[in-house]
Amino acid sequence: MIGMGLWLPGQWMGGESLTLLLGLASHHDDIIDPDFLAWLKARLDHIITLDPWVLIVVLTLVVLAIPATIIGFYLYQQWRVKFS
Numbered sequence: 001m002i003g004m005g006l007w008l009p010g011q012w013m014g015g016e017s018l019t020l021l022l023g024l025a026s027h028h029d030d031i032i033d034p035d036f037l038a039w040l041k042a043r044l045d046h047i048i049t050l051d052p053w054v055l056i057v058v059l060t061l062v063v064l065a066i067p068a069t070i071i072g073f074y075l076y077q078q079w080r081v082k083f084s
Contacts, residue, residue, distance in 0.1 A: 048055060 050058075
């Protein structure tokens with residue numbers, strides 16, 4: 001892998017990686033840039049014209065459907081193995 005140029009000796013050694021991570025964390029005072037958040041909210045409000053509560057319910061159902069689907073496939077597989 002060294003010959004492929006994917007890693008250079010001494011590139012991420014010592015405290016350099018810690019310095020990089022701390023530098024990324026202190027890039028903004030806020031978690032997200034407030035101007036970007038306002039721009040993003042305006043664009044999403046323009047694209048999605050649903051009531052906010054409807055959007056919350058839809059997203060909640062999608063989030064809950066993912067593990068329910070995984071559990072359903074698992075139970076179906078167990079049932080198939082048991083009766084085959």
